[in-house]
Amino acid sequence: MRKLLFGLSACSLILAPLAAQDRTGDQPTAKINLERVQLPDGIEPATTMAEGYAAGQGYRIAKYEDGENGVNAIIALAPDITAQVRSVQGKRTALRARTVLVKDNIETRDLPTTAGSLALKDNVTGRDAPLIARIRENGGVIMGKTNLSEWANIRSNNSTSGWSAIGGLTRNPHATDRNACGSSSGSGAAIAAGFAWAAIGTETNGSITCPASVNGIVGFKPTVGMVSRTHVVPISATQDTAGPMTQSVYDAALLLSAMAGSDPLDPATTDADQYAVDFTQGLADFSLEGVHIGVMKNQSGARPDVLALLDQALEDLERAGAVLVPIEYDYPEGFWQRSLTVLLYELQRDMNAYLATLPGEDMPETLADIVAFNNANADAELRWFGQELFEQALETTDEAAYREALGTNLKATREEGIDRLLAENDVQFLVAPTTGPAWSTDLVNGDNYNGGIGAGSLPAIAGYPHITVPMGAVEGLPVGFSIFAGKWQDHQVLKAGAAYEKARTAELPTPSFKPWKPAE
Numbered sequence: 001m002r003k004l005l006f007g008l009s010a011c012s013l014i015l016a017p018l019a020a021q022d023r024t025g026d027q028p029t030a031k032i033n034l035e036r037v038q039l040p041d042g043i044e045p046a047t048t049m050a051e052g053y054a055a056g057q058g059y060r061i062a063k064y065e066d067g068e069n070g071v072n073a074i075i076a077l078a079p080d081i082t083a084q085v086r087s088v089q090g091k092r093t094a095l096r097a098r099t100v101l102v103k104d105n106i107e108t109r110d111l112p113t114t115a116g117s118l119a120l121k122d123n124v125t126g127r128d129a130p131l132i133a134r135i136r137e138n139g140g141v142i143m144g145k146t147n148l149s150e151w152a153n154i155r156s157n158n159s160t161s162g163w164s165a166i167g168g169l170t171r172n173p174h175a176t177d178r179n180a181c182g183s184s185s186g187s188g189a190a191i192a193a194g195f196a197w198a199a200i201g202t203e204t205n206g207s208i209t210c211p212a213s214v215n216g217i218v219g220f221k222p223t224v225g226m227v228s229r230t231h232v233v234p235i236s237a238t239q240d241t242a243g244p245m246t247q248s249v250y251d252a253a254l255l256l257s258a259m260a261g262s263d264p265l266d267p268a269t270t271d272a273d274q275y276a277v278d279f280t281q282g283l284a285d286f287s288l289e290g291v292h293i294g295v296m297k298n299q300s301g302a303r304p305d306v307l308a309l310l311d312q313a314l315e316d317l318e319r320a321g322a323v324l325v326p327i328e329y330d331y332p333e334g335f336w337q338r339s340l341t342v343l344l345y346e347l348q349r350d351m352n353a354y355l356a357t358l359p360g361e362d363m364p365e366t367l368a369d370i371v372a373f374n375n376a377n378a379d380a381e382l383r384w385f386g387q388e389l390f391e392q393a394l395e396t397t398d399e400a401a402y403r404e405a406l407g408t409n410l411k412a413t414r415e416e417g418i419d420r421l422l423a424e425n426d427v428q429f430l431v432a433p434t435t436g437p438a439w440s441t442d443l444v445n446g447d448n449y450n451g452g453i454g455a456g457s458l459p460a461i462a463g464y465p466h467i468t469v470p471m472g473a474v475e476g477l478p479v480g481f482s483i484f485a486g487k488w489q490d491h492q493v494l495k496a497g498a499a500y501e502k503a504r505t506a507e508l509p510t511p512s513f514k515p516w517k518p519a520e
Contacts, residue, residue, distance in 0.1 A: 050089040050097035053197075054081055054141065057099055060194045064513050069176040071513070073190040075104050075167045076111050077144035084141040093139025094258050100135055101199040103187050104145040104167070105152055105233035106242060108132050115233045116150035116164025118380060119364050119373040126359070129231035130266075131200070131242055131259045138258035143196050146186030152207060153183040154235050154347060156385040158446040161185055161211075165381050169441065172215060174477055174509055175516030178438035179447065181210040187245045188215035192511055198246045198255050204235045204343070205460040206435075208243045209468040213434035213480030216470050216509060218497070219245045220252045223488050224463035226272050227256075228263035231357075234350035236343050237268065238406065239460055249469060249498040253279035256490070275488045286495035288503070289321030293496075294425050296432035297326050301453030306433050306479060309472040312506055313481050317431075320503040325425050329458070332412050338405035339461060344389065344396040368394055384443045413462035418486055429485050429496050430455065434468040437477035440516075459484040467497040472506030475519055 058081075064071050078084070081099075089097045102108055105115045107129045114120040132142060147167030153159055161182030162170035170185040172178040173193040180189045184201030188211030191199050201208040203221045212219025221243045229240050244255035260276035262269045300310055314324055351367045364370050371390050374381040381387075396402070411417075421430060436450025459466040464487050471481035483496045 048085075048089055050085050051082065054085055054097075054099055054143070057143070057194065057196055064173070064193050065195070069171065069514060071173050071176070071189050071193050071195075072168055072170050073146055073180075073186040073193065073195065074101070075114070075116075075145045075147050075186070078108075078110055078142055080110065081141060081143055088139040088141065091139060094254065095135065095138045095140040097139060097141055098197040099141045099143040100255070101143050101146045101187060101190050101196045102132065103148050103184050103199070103201050103242075105148060105202060106132065106200060107231040108142055108145070110142075111145050113145075113233065114164075114166045115152065116148050116166050117370070118165045118377060119370050120233075121166060122360055123358060123363060124360065125231070127231050130228040130263045131232075134261065135255075135258050140255075140258060146184075146190050146199060148184060148186055149182030149207075151390075152202060152204065152233070152235055154204070154343065155387045155390055157389060158385045160384060160441060160443050160446050162189075162441070163384060163443065169443070171441070172438050173511035173513055174216060175438065176513060177440060177515040178477065179214065179441045181214045181435070181438065183207040184211045184219075184245065188212050188217060188219070191215070191217045191245050191247060193513075198244055198251055200242055200259075201245045202232060202240065202242045203460060204239045206454075206456045208245060209456050209466055209480070209482065210435050210454075212245050213468045213470075214438040214478060216473070216478030216480075216511075217245055217247055218249055218252050218470070218501075219243065219468050219480075220256060220494065220497075221460065221466045222256060222260065222490050223275070223465045225266075225268035225270070226260050226275065226465075226488075226490055228261070228266045228269055230263055230265040234347075234354050236346040237350050238342060238346060238410075239463060241463075249467070249494060249501050250280060250283055252467070253283060253494045253498075256494070271488075275490065277491060279491055279494050282491070283495055283498040286499050287321065288317060288496070288499045290323065291321070291429070291496075292323045292325055292425075292427040293317060294325050294327040294421060294427035294430045296329060296430055296455045298328050298330070299432045299453070299455035301433065301436065301450065303436055303450070303453065305474045306436050306450075306453060309474070309479055309506065310433050310481075313471045313500070313504070316503040316505050317500065320499060325427050327421055327425055327427070327430065329417070329421060329455070335409060335412060338409050341396060341402060341405040342409060344393040345399075345402040347389075348393045348396065385446060409461055413458055414464075414487075417458055418462055418464055418484070422486060429483050429493070431481065431483050433471070434480035434482040437474040437479055454482065455484075456482060463487065465490040465493045467493050469497045469501050469504075470508050471504065473509040476509050476512070476516070478509055
């Protein structure tokens with residue numbers, strides 16, 4: 001199905017070269033020659049640098065988004081990009097007219113919020129989620145909505161990441177026949193492709209860090225409760241969070257600074273204001289000298305190519321003065337079944353609560369309504385995979401079993417998990433590869449995840465902060481390096497990510513916008 005493009009603005013159509021960006025994310029290092037910008041009839045020239053950068057990003061969207069090997073990362077562009085830029089430029093704001101794309105399960109006042117589903121194609125609430133309102137208040141320009149794995153990949157075990165009935169299939173810019181991972185597929189692919197300065201993703205279990213890793217960008221999953229989830233299509237109140245996806249750790253810290261803070265409508269954020277600081281402070285000066293870091297050996301997998309990248313990353317850390325400590329962790333028996341019980345119980349409860357707030361007519365009111373809609377529109381919605389997880393969620397109603405599963409797994413990932421590993425091994429951070437390289441997309445058979453690689457489920461289920469930073473590539477396919485720590489240690493994790501980014505010696509790939517082929 002053809003994706004929806006709402007109100008393509010002047011800045012998104014202007015043809016201009018993309019200015020190179022400083023990898024630190026602080027200041028652009030190249031200028032657009034505004035006198036040479038070619039304009040369609042009726043389009044005003046970009047008159048400031050801020051408009052010029054938005055124009056350059058619009059040029060890349062026009063060049064790489066559509067077509068046979070198009071990235072297909074964007075569902076909709078905002079109708080007022082130029083006006084937004086002009087309204088904030090010149091003001092003393094943190095983001096200074098930087099452009100931000102938003103995963104399409106987060107409400108913005110000007111565009112539908114669909115979660116990729118035809119059931120929500122008319123879901124125009126007229127509301128900004130509080131995290132979006134904060135970005136606007138800090139001078140950010142909301143550029144549009146990105147595609148995602150439909151319903152944030154909770155509908156089926158056999159899904160293909162990056163596919164939704166609204167947006168179609170997102171492709172990985174580094175190899176367009178390879179998967180962009182999910183569920184924040186469009187956000188990851190769009191930033192790798194240079195379509196915006198930053199994007200917002202959401203994560204329940206790996207949905208920021210996996211697409212960031214395989215698309216070769218930085219992704220940061222905050223402590224659950226650091227960023228409001230109000231007016232975000234939910235899966236799990238225990239695990240859901242939004243977070244920044246960017247080209248550098250500095251940019252992720254800058255965007256998080258604009259997003260974070262307490263929200264009276266989201267009880268999880270009660271303490272956020274205590275920890276929501278200027279996360280860019282101290283990044284440049286943070287030293288790894290004498291810092292003890294735990295290496296999650298049995299979450300690093302057995303692929304020689306990934307392990308070689310990990311060894312190089314660990315050597316970089318040691319060269320920067322870090323002390324490495326090997327660590328083993330095994331998930332307790334029954335962990336994954338309990339995890340599924342928690343997600344399915346919270347999915348029905350939290351989805352029903354969200355749907356009840358939608359102001360439009362003829363909108364689904366319950367998860368059961370969505371299941372019925374999908375069955376009635378099976379040719380479009382269920383062509384590639386089913387909705388067995390939705391159906392299981394409707395049957396997961398035992399509150400006592402849910403609470404037992406939740407308490408047991410939180411203890412396994414917190415007190416007996418990350419907290420214990422940090423304390424017993426006297427380390428400040430835990431590290432591992434984020435995941436392996438992107439797999440070939442297969443809509444018939446679904447995803448082929450890299451089994452045994454990555455420790456991301458541990459901080460995801462604990463609700464603790466986790467950053468992935470590019471650490472190199474396997475045959476041109478990016479692989480990320482994960483760093484995580486305890487609750488509310490977001491600033492420290494960002495500092496460690498910046499220190500690794502500075503110490504990294506591996507070469508990073510650039511997007512080819514072509515199908516993958518072996519190196520010659």
